[in-house]
Amino acid sequence: MEIKYGISATFNSAKDIYVAAGKIREEGYQNWECYTPIPVHGLDAQMGVGRSKVPCFTLLGGVTGFFTGMLLVWFMNAFDYPLIVGGKPYFSPIYPFPVFYELTILFAAFGTLFGMFFLNRLPQHNHAVFEHPKFGKTGDDKFMVVIEIEDSKFDDQATPAFLKDLGGKSVTVIRESID
């Protein structure tokens, strides 16, 4: 069975979608998304979305990495098998600092990548917008807006007309199949 997912409209330039996005937000739509071949500068503000939360994951990873490094060195060189080397202390925050430093960066990098995946809900190999016959062009040179049927303001007649008014080309209904 197929159900309607939303209505799409295509724009030809970054400028067009930038202007259109501002108008869609002003109109009061909530569940909609822009699909663009490049990250369009300033589109976040036009769509009314805030700053990305990825840095929280980076910080979390970095702090974890730093203390993992400390724990590692303390456990291995001072607790589990204390061994005198070169008259240096069993544990110190100074001499193994490169180890803490590297692990901070390593864990922060993993935090960043997986944080990005988590916030973007990836991997997600199937999505309704992939059903759009020209979806591939959004990776090339087309800019697409999709207003979802979920949106409280969505209307079968008014929404497509609104998108056409904004200058959207080839306004199309996207359907997804469900079992």
Next chain:
Amino acid sequence: MATLSNTDSTEDRPAILDKVNPAPWNEPPLVLNNRSFNWVTEKICGIVEGKTPTWWWWCFITAMIIASFTGMGLIYLVSTGVGVWGNNNPVNWGWAIVNFVFWIGIGHAGTLISAILCLLKQKWRTSINRGSEAMTVFAVMCAGIFPLFHVGRVWFAWWLFPLPNANAIWPNFRSPLEWDVFAVSTYFTVSILFWYMGMIPDLAVLRDRAKETWRKYFYGFLAMGWRNANNHWRNFEMAYLLLAGLSTPLVLSVHTIVSFDFAVANLPGWHTTIFPPYFVAGAIFSGFGMVLTLLLPLRAVFGLHDLITQTHIDNMCKITLATGSMVGYAYSMEFFIAWYGANSYEGFAFINRAFGNYWWSYWIMVSCNVICPQLFWFKKIRENTPLVWVISIFVNVGMWFERFVIANTTLSRDFLPSSWGYYSPTVVDIFTFFGTFGFFSILFLLFLRFLPLMPLAEVKSVMPQADPHGGKHS
């Protein structure tokens, strides 16, 4: 001063300001010939999607043959013993450490281009960063071979990592060599993460264009379901910036820690505080040499002149010139400090470097690293692409010799003349090192064939069409 109290602002200003017209700053376009987004997509994807060119096969076969030398060298080494290398007392490091530092250094330019130039908002990096990052990853793989086999019994190399073993002992974290294990493995991992993450949107483009089933699965799997949504881009851009911010201190720390391998030892010629910055500058210098060596032929073969423009080559040449001059400054400063420090061993180490048993390697190093890049002061030379390529080869050679000079002149002539020796590589050393160029080339050729050579979205982002204000800032 009646004019000052006048509310009419035009009269307040000194008259001269009205006549000052800021000189137009003609920023050279980064993509020539007014290309469209679609042209960029077709060009870059075409490299991957087109038929495998004949030259690719010839290069691949040659690379396989060259790589087999590393295979032969290592099989002979493992089956016979580490004594088949030329290392012996007093030169216990020989080519292994030289090659390790050489390859690691090459990787650094990739991270510089992808991370540091990103933080500095150098837009010209966009068309060269993917290839350079690939170079980083593959160079670190080549580098890893040498310390791995230099440990002697390679099947125990995993003891370097903090893993429980049957002897119940742990790595010694007081040793710079152990720091190196962490630095290099972190560098390798983060470089791959950065490289891969930057590639996800391009893999999605390849996925959406794919005709063959294997391509749909291959790129589909790697693209993770990326769908060019603004929300995706928002998190992606932030993550990209953060990874750039993390890679910058990382790349500086990696070669710093590599230099600690030398600088922490109490040996004349090694025990100097100048080593970390000097090694980092040298690494970036050698890396840019390699980037030029790789990208100039690719530009010619794939016809990428509109994407890798003369501006890009100019900038790379200028960075090579700058870092080459820094390296030259470090060479002379080492001599100054050896004299000024009034330590007779240190003084001897440096006289010996320039005029002693390895004098020839020192002068190869100086001519390739200090004199050669000075040619880049001249615009005529920067515009002569074949000559730039030749100079980039000299840079690679010179930087290999730099590590050879540092490692060998010091070890072969230390405190006691009774322990002096002369190191020469054996044929196994030469085979193993020679083969790594083949190994590197195999990986790079596979990269060219299967992965996007340039980040599509980033290249498009520096084109005029990407501006949402249509060229006018409102």
